[in-house]
Amino acid sequence: MTFLFIALIFIVKNVSPLMYGKEVNLLDPQVRHFTTAFFRVNGTTSTFLCQGHIINTTFIITTARCGKKLLKPHKDGGAVYITEYGSDLSIIGKPEKLLNYNNQIKKVIFNPMTYELDTLNDIAFIITTKSINYCQNMNTYHPILIMTSDHFKQMSRDYYLLGHDEFQRESKCFIRSWGRDETNKFNTKLREIPVHLLETTEHYILLESEITGNDGFVCWGDIGASVFCEIEEAIYIYGIVSFSDEILKRSPNDCRKLKVSKIPFLHSKHNRDFIDSLFYNHTLELDLIFGDCDTSYRSRFKKHKIKHYMKKTRKSHHI
Structure with missing residues (x-):
């Protein structure tokens, strides 16, 4: 081990x-x-x-x-x-x-x-x-971190309160994936590209990428891809797709002009029910073990966990 x-x-x-196809320092706060x-x-x-x-x-x-x-x-x-x-x-x-x-x-x-x-x-x-x-x-x-029902509801409220245009500007989202670049035809580097969260439906999320020809990052999603968004300084996963998904099969020319993408929403209703039940039924197994090197992340997760513990407790009192 x-x-x-x-x-x-x-x-x-x-x-x-x-980062966005360009090398960055490990200490860069953007990473x-x-x-x-x-x-x-x-x-x-x-x-x-x-x-x-x-x-x-x-x-x-x-x-x-x-x-x-x-x-x-x-x-x-x-x-x-x-x-x-x-x-x-x-x-x-x-x-x-x-x-x-x-x-x-x-x-x-x-x-x-x-x-x-x-x-x-x-x-x-x-x-x-x-x-x-x-x-x-x-x-x-x-x-x-995984967004549960409470976070989903908050995101939905933000969408309606801010309005479509403001929500798009405020969303801090990105795609992480292995992908081709100009110098290497095989997918050997794990990359990130920024995206705007245009809209969420019951089943899908619509994304608009900021990728350009100068980023040295031609295509993404050949070995699966995940979408992440930042909420209250914590990053949550919004969508994940497999290597074999038809939704990601594009020609190199299509990849160069990648703009809007339609990705299955991780937090569709059935997924939310499944994730919530996992959190409630596997509490001990889902406890995280942290070292001293990441106290800020630990405190954010503690806050996240307490919210859902309180929600579960309230539900049990009503039964």
Whole structure:
């Protein structure tokens, strides 16, 4: 276990993060320091690539179709590769090395409303066998916050109170994904591009990107993509899509003029019900373990958790 994290930290320190396709310093306050998990599912013969994000020491949120692939038996057992933002995934081409970072899957919890070819309720939580330790060094291994029903309602109120144009200007959102650039045709760098949240519906979110030809970032979404928005100085995940989604299949020319994208909304009604029940039914498992390196994040999560504990307590008194 110690060797695993020493190896990962060594990789992280030798790769410069990329913000909007450009290299940035790790200490740059713009860099969002939550950790992305990369799944290489089907061993050496056939490969399914997708991403997820850690939410505590053993839970990773991903898509249901990715979770189903993880449950299928395959020769090498696949791998869950925990990667820092900006890490180089050229190791994909060397499966014998990638499998050294394997973290076995203990359980997959699916949204019960997910069905075959469903893109609306396409989420699941992966539970890993080994714990993921946070804050091994500064800026590494941080969890992402998940917006529950209360946050969704607040976002909906903001949309109507601010009005469409103001809401679009105020939304601080971005897409994180591996993607092609001008110099490398393969998807080896984890990137971020800024987007405006144009609108949310019951099932989808509409996004407008600010990507330009000068960003050195031609396309995103080839190995899954996630959308994140900032609410009260905390960053929440808004949408996650798989590598195989038709919604992301574009030609290189389409990628260059990427403007508006339609992404399944992580917080559609069925997803919200599923996420809320997960928080309420797995309280102990979802407790986060932090080191001293991220007290600000810890305090934000504590506030987040207390809100939902109080809501659950009030509900139980009414029963």
